[in-house]
Amino acid sequence: MRYPDIILTVGTLAMGVAAQVSSNGSAIFPLSNDTEFAFMLEATLSHSNNFGANTGEVLRAASQIIPGDFDSWYREFIFLANQIHGKAEAINAKRFPVSAREAYFRSATYYRAATTFLYANISDPRIYSVWDSALGDFDKAISLLPVPAERVNIPANNFTIPAIFYSAQSSVNTPNNHQQSPFNSTKRPTVIVGSGYDGSQEELYHSIGRAILDRGWNFITYEGPGQPTVRRQQGLGFIHNWWEVVTPVVDYLTKRHDVDMDKIGLIGVSFGGTLAPLAASREDRLSAVVAIDGLTDLFSALQSQFPPQINSLFESGNKTEFDALLLSFIGNPAMPTELRWIIAQSLWVFKTTSPFEWLTKLRDFKVDQTVANGIHCPVLIGEGENDSSAPGQAQEMMQFLRRKATYNLFKTDLGAGEHCQLGAEAQVAQVTLDWLSDVWEGINVPHNMTGGVY
Ligand SMILES: *[C@@H]1O[C@H](CO)[C@@H](O)[C@H](O)[C@H]1NC(C)=O
Ligand SMILES: *[C@@H]1O[C@H](CO)[C@@H](O)[C@H](O)[C@H]1NC(C)=O
Ligand SMILES: *[C@@H]1O[C@H](CO)[C@@H](O)[C@H](O)[C@H]1NC(C)=O
Ligand SMILES: *[C@@H]1O[C@H](CO)[C@@H](O)[C@H](O)[C@H]1NC(C)=O
Ligand SMILES: *[C@@H]1O[C@H](CO)[C@@H](O)[C@H](O)[C@H]1NC(C)=O
Ligand SMILES: *[C@@H]1O[C@H](CO)[C@@H](O)[C@H](O)[C@H]1NC(C)=O
Ligand SMILES: *[C@@H]1O[C@H](CO)[C@@H](O)[C@H](O)[C@H]1NC(C)=O
Ligand SMILES: *[C@@H]1O[C@H](CO)[C@@H](O)[C@H](O)[C@H]1NC(C)=O
Numbered sequence: 001m002r003y004p005d006i007i008l009t010v011g012t013l014a015m016g017v018a019a020q021v022s023s024n025g026s027a028i029f030p031l032s033n034d035t036e037f038a039f040m041l042e043a044t045l046s047h048s049n050n051f052g053a054n055t056g057e058v059l060r061a062a063s064q065i066i067p068g069d070f071d072s073w074y075r076e077f078i079f080l081a082n083q084i085h086g087k088a089e090a091i092n093a094k095r096f097p098v099s100a101r102e103a104y105f106r107s108a109t110y111y112r113a114a115t116t117f118l119y120a121n122i123s124d125p126r127i128y129s130v131w132d133s134a135l136g137d138f139d140k141a142i143s144l145l146p147v148p149a150e151r152v153n154i155p156a157n158n159f160t161i162p163a164i165f166y167s168a169q170s171s172v173n174t175p176n177n178h179q180q181s182p183f184n185s186t187k188r189p190t191v192i193v194g195s196g197y198d199g200s201q202e203e204l205y206h207s208i209g210r211a212i213l214d215r216g217w218n219f220i221t222y223e224g225p226g227q228p229t230v231r232r233q234q235g236l237g238f239i240h241n242w243w244e245v246v247t248p249v250v251d252y253l254t255k256r257h258d259v260d261m262d263k264i265g266l267i268g269v270s271f272g273g274t275l276a277p278l279a280a281s282r283e284d285r286l287s288a289v290v291a292i293d294g295l296t297d298l299f300s301a302l303q304s305q306f307p308p309q310i311n312s313l314f315e316s317g318n319k320t321e322f323d324a325l326l327l328s329f330i331g332n333p334a335m336p337t338e339l340r341w342i343i344a345q346s347l348w349v350f351k352t353t354s355p356f357e358w359l360t361k362l363r364d365f366k367v368d369q370t371v372a373n374g375i376h377c378p379v380l381i382g383e384g385e386n387d388s389s390a391p392g393q394a395q396e397m398m399q400f401l402r403r404k405a406t407y408n409l410f411k412t413d414l415g416a417g418e419h420c421q422l423g424a425e426a427q428v429a430q431v432t433l434d435w436l437s438d439v440w441e442g443i444n445v446p447h448n449m450t451g452g453v454y
Helices: 035-050 055-064 070-090 097-114 126-143 204-214 228-234 243-254 272-280 298-303 308-316 319-330 337-349 355-362 369-373 393-404 425-440
Strands: 006-010 019-023 150-155 160-166 188-194 218-222 259-269 288-292 379-384 405-410
Touching: 035 055, 035 097, 035 204, 035 337, 035 425, 055 070, 055 097, 070 097, 070 126, 097 126, 097 204, 126 228, 150 243, 160 204, 160 228, 160 243, 188 204, 188 243, 188 272, 188 425, 204 218, 204 259, 204 425, 218 243, 243 259, 243 272, 259 272, 259 425, 272 288, 272 369, 272 379, 288 425, 298 355, 308 319, 319 337, 319 355, 337 355, 369 393, 379 393, 379 425, 393 405, 405 425
Parallel strands: 188 218, 188 259, 259 288, 288 379, 379 405
Antiparallel strands: 006 019, 150 160, 160 218
16 A cells, blocks of 8 residues: 555635645656556556566556546456466366466456455445455465465454465475575474555565565464455454454464474564554564554554645544545545545445544554553564655654664665565565564664665
8 A cells, every 4th residue: 555645735625626636656667647556556566576466467457557547447457367367277287286376376466456446335246256256366376385375264352363374385495495594493483474554465475475485484474354354254444453463363373383483573564564563562472573664653644645624624523524525535536546545445444434433543553652662572664765655654663662673774776665665575575584584593683774784
């Protein structure tokens, strides 16, 4: 996700939608003249770096998508997904497991991509049916890994956490790489990775999972309330007490024979850059936490990008008027896609029909001094040089965590400046996983790694 990166001037609110809007994206190389489409296309394209997409397939879809036209977005991705799915089904997976796996991984990505702009109408049955196709194809793909990954349902207080455990040996490259890893016992370091506001656990295999497995470590992903599969299958919206999600995952790890409980890392991606530190403030079995990127307060990041009229209407507490105004934006093609997307997406993930209620709840997701004081392990905080979604918040998190924190700036001139460093997955993996390794081996890590050895 990128929260609206918008400069928006609402003219006369009394007249409803007399609005003048300009938006400012910072895609590496824009694949659409709609900045939100460009960002989401880049996110999909980035999975090509780890077998989750192919560049030609995504670029072709991009060339056919009409900027701002949600139907054309869906049409192109569902076409691509169905075509690649058809190819996957036609492959004899017993004879050609690698071919089948690669096709299923890509069709799963394209099915997920097709759902991106459907949430303006949550009665749309495609929200569920297309997601089921994505899960089905992804499960076929992971069943074809050298060591199949395991789907596990972890019980939490009053919900269930769907998780996927990839054992260290399931990497395509690991069978004889133990020289690369200083850990060669049967108990392996294990990295828990969680996504954010819209990302799925499945895509994390392509963003950082393969890189974790390549280092000879276990990798586990999970989803909590508000996240794609839990939202659909259990009807639950986001909760701020994220330790209620992560602690059961850690409990699960203690029951496995192949996990080294002294070397458990937690990585949070995007809004996960808030969720992971929140969880770590009440979960002491983690030996390191990574925020990609440092995000202390999404509510105020959004507020700083809304026009003052919207903010003062919210602060006035007039829920009726506030809701009517924001709901009117969702279906208004004159509004920037960023704004239409964030409102629709937020109502979906918070399971509410009221924008006022969404923002009220969002206020509770905050990494502050108290949260930071509760964290007792090293924290790596990333920042993308051109990620303007939450300016200053990575630095703010550094200040809260002081000596516990390490900072790394990902540079625009190396193609890593985007939100979550989309497209520069190898740089993220190198920085974060080498840092994790140093932490686990007791090597002193610097306070600021920018431009350093990592
Ligand atoms: C986008 O941001 C750049 C750098 O902050 C600024 O110079 C430019 O004017 C902005 N463009 C728009 C359309 O707002
Ligand atoms: C963006 O718009 C310009 C001007 O209309 C056009 O030349 C260009 O091809 C468009 N680019 C994309 C990626 O749609
Ligand atoms: C939402 O989707 C449902 C199911 O497809 C449809 O019946 C309904 O008309 C849609 N609502 C709007 C506002 O488009
Ligand atoms: C789960 O239980 C907690 C209290 O233990 C409650 O605050 C929360 O609302 C419940 N969540 C759901 C989704 O029922
Ligand atoms: C790794 O294995 C080798 C030989 O099998 C052994 O000598 C070495 O002590 C092991 N290292 C660790 C860290 O367990
Ligand atoms: C909220 O705004 C509406 C529409 O402007 C107005 O009719 C209503 O009186 C306001 N309610 C309060 C409590 O101020
Ligand atoms: C992107 O980064 C460059 C530095 O490489 C900077 O000059 C530019 O202002 C940045 N743009 C945005 C929108 O952050
Ligand atoms: C880290 O170092 C870079 C480069 O030396 C510097 O620009 C940046 O301000 C530093 N950031 C922090 C949070 O220390």
